[in-house]
Amino acid sequence: MARLILKSPYIKSTGRVSGYLRYIATRERVELIPDDRPPTRKQEQLIAKLLKDFPDSKTLYEYEVCLAKPTKVNASAFITLALEANWDAIHESEQYMKYIATRPRAERIGAHGLFSDSDSVSLEKAMEELESYTGNVWTHIISLKREDAVRLGFDNAAAWRNLIRAHRNDIAAAMKIPPNDFRWYAAFHDEGEHPHIHMMAWSAKPGQAYLSKEGIRQIKSKLTNDIFHNEMLHLYEQKTESRDELVRQARRAMLELVQTMRDSMCDHPDAERLVLELAAQLGTVKGKKSYGYLPKRLKNLVDKIVDEMERLPVVSKCYDQWLMLQGKVDAYYHDKPQKCVPLSKQKEFSQIKNAIIREAERLRLDELTFEEKNLGQYDEPEEFRNESYDYWTLQDVIRDESLTMEERGEAVSEMEKLAESGDMYAQYLMGKLWRDGPLLIPDSVEARYWFEQTADQGHLVAQYSLAKLYLSDDLEVRDTRKGMNWLYTAAVNGSHYAMYRLAKELFKGDLIKRNSDAAVEWFARSAERGNPYAQYMLGKLYLAGKEVPRDEEKAAYWLTQSAEQGNPYAQYLLNHLEENRPPSAMLAVTRLLHHMSRIFRDNSVPKSRPGGIQIDRKRLKKLQEKRIALGHKPDDHEEQWPNLTM
Numbered sequence: 001m002a003r004l005i006l007k008s009p010y011i012k013s014t015g016r017v018s019g020y021l022r023y024i025a026t027r028e029r030v031e032l033i034p035d036d037r038p039p040t041r042k043q044e045q046l047i048a049k050l051l052k053d054f055p056d057s058k059t060l061y062e063y064e065v066c067l068a069k070p071t072k073v074n075a076s077a078f079i080t081l082a083l084e085a086n087w088d089a090i091h092e093s094e095q096y097m098k099y100i101a102t103r104p105r106a107e108r109i110g111a112h113g114l115f116s117d118s119d120s121v122s123l124e125k126a127m128e129e130l131e132s133y134t135g136n137v138w139t140h141i142i143s144l145k146r147e148d149a150v151r152l153g154f155d156n157a158a159a160w161r162n163l164i165r166a167h168r169n170d171i172a173a174a175m176k177i178p179p180n181d182f183r184w185y186a187a188f189h190d191e192g193e194h195p196h197i198h199m200m201a202w203s204a205k206p207g208q209a210y211l212s213k214e215g216i217r218q219i220k221s222k223l224t225n226d227i228f229h230n231e232m233l234h235l236y237e238q239k240t241e242s243r244d245e246l247v248r249q250a251r252r253a254m255l256e257l258v259q260t261m262r263d264s265m266c267d268h269p270d271a272e273r274l275v276l277e278l279a280a281q282l283g284t285v286k287g288k289k290s291y292g293y294l295p296k297r298l299k300n301l302v303d304k305i306v307d308e309m310e311r312l313p314v315v316s317k318c319y320d321q322w323l324m325l326q327g328k329v330d331a332y333y334h335d336k337p338q339k340c341v342p343l344s345k346q347k348e349f350s351q352i353k354n355a356i357i358r359e360a361e362r363l364r365l366d367e368l369t370f371e372e373k374n375l376g377q378y379d380e381p382e383e384f385r386n387e388s389y390d391y392w393t394l395q396d397v398i399r400d401e402s403l404t405m406e407e408r409g410e411a412v413s414e415m416e417k418l419a420e421s422g423d424m425y426a427q428y429l430m431g432k433l434w435r436d437g438p439l440l441i442p443d444s445v446e447a448r449y450w451f452e453q454t455a456d457q458g459h460l461v462a463q464y465s466l467a468k469l470y471l472s473d474d475l476e477v478r479d480t481r482k483g484m485n486w487l488y489t490a491a492v493n494g495s496h497y498a499m500y501r502l503a504k505e506l507f508k509g510d511l512i513k514r515n516s517d518a519a520v521e522w523f524a525r526s527a528e529r530g531n532p533y534a535q536y537m538l539g540k541l542y543l544a545g546k547e548v549p550r551d552e553e554k555a556a557y558w559l560t561q562s563a564e565q566g567n568p569y570a571q572y573l574l575n576h577l578e579e580n581r582p583p584s585a586m587l588a589v590t591r592l593l594h595h596m597s598r599i600f601r602d603n604s605v606p607k608s609r610p611g612g613i614q615i616d617r618k619r620l621k622k623l624q625e626k627r628i629a630l631g632h633k634p635d636d637h638e639e640q641w642p643n644l645t646m
Contacts, residue, residue, distance in 0.1 A: 135206030143196030
């Protein structure tokens with residue numbers, strides 16, 4: 001694989017800086033003479049000393065070549081690059097300097113080979129500038145393999161000069177230097193298997209420059225994209241169908257695992273124990289409770305919880321699939337394959353850590369949770385008593401997806417006329433169409449109008465729907481006072497969903513004054529009318545024994561009623577009823593598993609790659625929300641994303 005190699009050491013401000021400049025400007029081009037003889041005894045000794053003094057020299061490509069094929073030429077190339085990469089340290093070493101002074105020389109190219117922003121560079125003036133400079137100077141070494149340099153036209157000084165000039169502001173930005181303060185000189189060395197340039201870069205204002213690992217990556221990325229642009233485009237155009245299918249299969253498998261995570265209950269006592277430990281220790285933390293603000297001991301505990309969650313087979317398999325997908329990111333950006341790190345060290349999944357902290361804090365504060373995954377799909381049951389024939393006929397057309405949008409739209413227009421005549425069923429349906437679409441562009445104000453018309457006529461489900469609309473986050477219609485009034489009205493009139501929602505609000509105390517006794521009473525009324533969510537909450541309350549006296553028998557009864565209606569949370573608590581494990585901790589770990597499923601789903605599209613469309617997490621979320629608003633399921637048409645292949 002072709003690649004760009006970048007090393008970026010720096011030299012502290014001493015007289016050695018100008019010496020380095022003179023060296024790279026005037027050193028002679030080494031004649032490329034094939035020599036397959038083994039390294040000399042002196043070369044072997046010098047290599048051993050280099051590796052001992054500068055262990056990082058093992059990362060040089062020349063060292064790989066020398067190990068694979070130990071010859072005099074390859075040994076010389078490695079020694080030269082290792083010396084130049086460690087100039088600051090070797091300057092005072094007599095043995096190293098003797099080698100530099102006496103190394104084989106050949107063809108000389110002009111008085112010096114320096115280039116910079118201007119075409120005419122004075123070596124003496126440049127040296128004077130550096131001799132008086134008091135800051136640090138970075139000495140970038142940028143190289144290509146011989147075959148790549150020849151093929152791509154970077155086997156000459158002019159090509160490198162044009163490249164660096166084109167990206168001098170990018171390099172300056174990566175080094176945290178304003179463009180006007182950026183100073184640099186470079187020289188091209190056509191030597192061995194790796195033609196390369198030496199570039200000295202610094203700021204006109206000492207102490208201003210700073211180069212991090214991320215900065216080095218940015219420099220390398222910019223140069224790589226330019227050098228290999230045309231070649232990379234060609235490569236991505238030539239991807240085979242089998243490779244494409246491999247990516248699709250991997251992502252499909254990952255999304256299947258995500259769905260399994262989303263639907264699973266988590267039985268993990270070790271994780272529960274650690275989350276409870278974190279919850280207890282969070283009480284000693286002052287200020288913001290997020291991962292970045294926690295003391296080290298608690299960060300380690302959070303990481304330990306992530307590691308425990310990774311032990312779950314479904315999480316481990318999903319992470320393996322994700323790593324496989326990401327491993328296909330173009331290797332142009334990496335000298336070596338990226339290491340597989342534990343999930344707790346993977347930056348792409350840092351959200352998991354704050355999710356853990358939130359769940360632990362919820363445990364610490366003893367907050368009641370409401371596990372109601374599919375409530376919104378069932379809490380507005382159809383209510384028919386004496387609907388008209390016209391209503392029945394029109395609603396059949398509106399709901400028939402086999403018909404054209406025009407045909408269904410005409411039926412909506414007729415339904416509106418029926419609603420205007422006072423038909424409360426038509427009014428309710430018009431409210432739903434304006435609220436949810438897709439035949440009408442959602443308009444909450446219009447939805448409110450029609451819900452009000454039918455709610456005033458005593459339509460029970462409309463009363464509940466109107467309450468939800470008033471209590472929603474939509475600022476155009478939000479009115480918590482009216483919302484609570486309609487919620488109470490619907491509850492009193494017999495809506496067990498309204499009873500359940502009213503009990504929730506009484507428990508939370510966000511919209512009305514908290515009243516746990518009244519909340520328990522409304523949970524009980526809703527549960528007695530068959531609401532599976534209220535049955536579950538009532539069972540959980542009896543199991544916890546805080547708002548009501550602990551009663552395992554009553555807990556088992558209500559949890560059984562809920563479980564028989566398909567509530568997996570109720571069934572989960574029933575299965576562990578005899579284990580005396582805190583239900584809040586068990587549920588917290590299950591919620592963590594569901595958080596992880598969402599994070600894996602959001603990261604299921606491979607990271608950005610050259611020549612392809614880049615989709616970051618925030619953009620992906622916006623696109624998903626847009627699809628949902630248009631009536632699609634959250635994971636509908638997942639396989640239609642552009643450029644999923646690597």
